[in-house]
Amino acid sequence: xxxxxxxxxESWRFLLGGLELTLALAALTVVCSLLVGGAVGLGRCYGPVxxxxxxxxxxxxxxSVPVLVVLVWSYFALPIVTGVTLPPFWAALVALSLQISAFxxxxxxxxxxxxxxxxxxxxxxxxMSQAQAIREVVxxxxxxxxxxxxxxxISITIKDTAIAAVIAVPEYMNRSQTLAGQSFRPIExxxxxxxxxFIILFPTTRIVDMVYVRLAHLGxx
Amino acid sequence: xxxxxxxxxxxxxxxxQGTEITVxxxxxxxxxxxxxxxxxxxxxxxxxxxxxxxSASFTELFRNLPLILVIxxxxxxMPLTLNIALSPIATGLVALSLNVSAYxGETxxxxxxxxxxxxxxxxxxxxMSRWQAMREVVxxxxxxxxxxVxxxxxxxxxxxxxxxxVIAVGELAYTAMRIRSQTFRVLEMLTxxxxxxxxxxxxxxxxxxxxxxxYGINE
Numbered sequence: 001x002x003x004x005x006x007x008x009x010e011s012w013r014f015l016l017g018g019l020e021l022t023l024a025l026a027a028l029t030v031v032c033s034l035l036v037g038g039a040v041g042l043g044r045c046y047g048p049v050x051x052x053x054x055x056x057x058x059x060x061x062x063x064s065v066p067v068l069v070v071l072v073w074s075y076f077a078l079p080i081v082t083g084v085t086l087p088p089f090w091a092a093l094v095a096l097s098l099q100i101s102a103f104x105x106x107x108x109x110x111x112x113x114x115x116x117x118x119x120x121x122x123x124x125x126x127x128m129s130q131a132q133a134i135r136e137v138v139x140x141x142x143x144x145x146x147x148x149x150x151x152x153x154i155s156i157t158i159k160d161t162a163i164a165a166v167i168a169v170p171e172y173m174n175r176s177q178t179l180a181g182q183s184f185r186p187i188e189x190x191x192x193x194x195x196x197x198f199i200i201l202f203p204t205t206r207i208v209d210m211v212y213v214r215l216a217h218l219g220x221x
Numbered sequence: 222x223x224x225x226x227x228x229x230x231x232x233x234x235x236x237x238q239g240t241e242i243t244v245x246x247x248x249x250x251x252x253x254x255x256x257x258x259x260x261x262x263x264x265x266x267x268x269x270x271x272x273x274x275x276s277a278s279f280t281e282l283f284r285n286l287p288l289i290l291v292i293x294x295x296x297x298x299m300p301l302t303l304n305i306a307l308s309p310i311a312t313g314l315v316a317l318s319l320n321v322s323a324y325x326g327e328t329x330x331x332x333x334x335x336x337x338x339x340x341x342x343x344x345x346x347x348x349m350s351r352w353q354a355m356r357e358v359v360x361x362x363x364x365x366x367x368x369x370v371x372x373x374x375x376x377x378x379x380x381x382x383x384x385x386x387v388i389a390v391g392e393l394a395y396t397a398m399r400i401r402s403q404t405f406r407v408l409e410m411l412t413x414x415x416x417x418x419x420x421x422x423x424x425x426x427x428x429x430x431x432x433x434x435x436y437g438i439n440e
Contacts, residue, residue, distance in 0.1 A: 064422025066380035068394055069415050076401075077411040155285070162287035166387065173290060186297035193290055201285040 007183035018175035032097040037104025062102035075167040092164035111142035144219030151208025228406040239396030250317040258325025283323035292316040313385030332367035
């Protein structure tokens with residue numbers, strides 16, 4: 001067994017471009033998911049019943065359908081329904097955000113519920129409005145407690161972007177496949193891919209956890 | 222725009238077969254990954270620096286790699302380096318088991334660690350051996366805490382089996398996409414695929430919620 005990494009080294013620009021796309025897709029997905037998922041989570045906790053029922057349905061549906069299915073559906077089937085063909089990158093952004101938002105919404109709900117109801121009641125008893133109680137009392141504690149879970153959302157998102165290779169988004173996973181096919185050196189290409197993903201993913205949750213240890217006291221009650 | 226949903230019914234048998242393989246993959250992976258996770262957790266807590274280091278490295282490695290990459294790597298690396306030619310379905314099982322074992326290892330470790338140290342100490346003070354204290358006192362309590370987490374890992378695993386379609390394992394996603402490219406009924410087949418996953422996964426997600434309410438810890 002002799003390994004020859006020269007095809008990987010020669011194509012480093014090609015792979016680096018893929019890595020940039022992976023990180024860009026992950027970053028955009030995280031931002032979209034935090035916004036959408038945050039809104040969905042709060043709507044589920046505090047919204048009226050007619051809003052809560054469809055939101056719960058959306059969240060549970062996304063928890064039960066694989067990312068791959070959502071990706072493939074938004075790339076191949078959505079254009080047939082809407083008549084708008086999204087380029088692979090944007091189809092992947094839509095599909096991944098749809099999935100990750102549901103997870104964010106669940107985290108938001110768990111965080112909000114972890115703040116004891118007595119706190120909200122005390123805030124209301126002090127004459128605060130419902131919105132004030134949420135904004136001033138519940139959310140500041142809840143957000144700190146959600147931090148570790150948001151850290152894992154970032155690494156889940158980066159891992160899920162690799163699935164976007166299936167709809168030909170030229171990100172790192174997809175380019176590795178291309179290179180493996182062209183160079184006939186799949187072992188070297190995929191070994192390097194494993195190292196690259198590990199180097200990105202391993203510190204991600206660690207850094208968020210370290211930030212959380214610093215801030216954890218703010219979430220105590 | 223005209224749809225022809227009859228394509229779903231004419232291929233119902235193949236879809237059913239794909240669904241069976243999906244369920245099979247999930248069940249067998251879990252049957253490998255639960256003992257695998259227990260072994261990883263016990264090694265991690267064994268007190269031997271080498272064993273716990275090896276277990277921690279394994280866990281961190283597979284928790285921090287995209288599953289789809291592990292599947293490709295298993296598909297290309299195993300036959301060439303280890304000289305074993307496995308069928309795609311066995312390769313898929315290996316990749317899924319590596320991934321889920323790592324997650325289960327963490328689940329079991331956290332479950333055991335969540336039992337206060339005093340409980341194990343008390344059992345030792347009563348004259349139990351370390352193994353007895355683990356089996357009689359710590360594990361029965363840990364199982365209750367592990368169960369909801371294990372259930373949600375199961376739901377993730379059930380969805381993740383779709384990823385082995387990339388190495389041509391004939392499970393539900395692969396079958397649906399193959400029929401799609403044969404019949405050109407893209408929307409119908411992809412929607413049927415999503416609907417089948419939904420119909421199977423939705424009750425499971427609800428069951429997980431129920432388990433969490435029943436056994437979840439509220440501190």
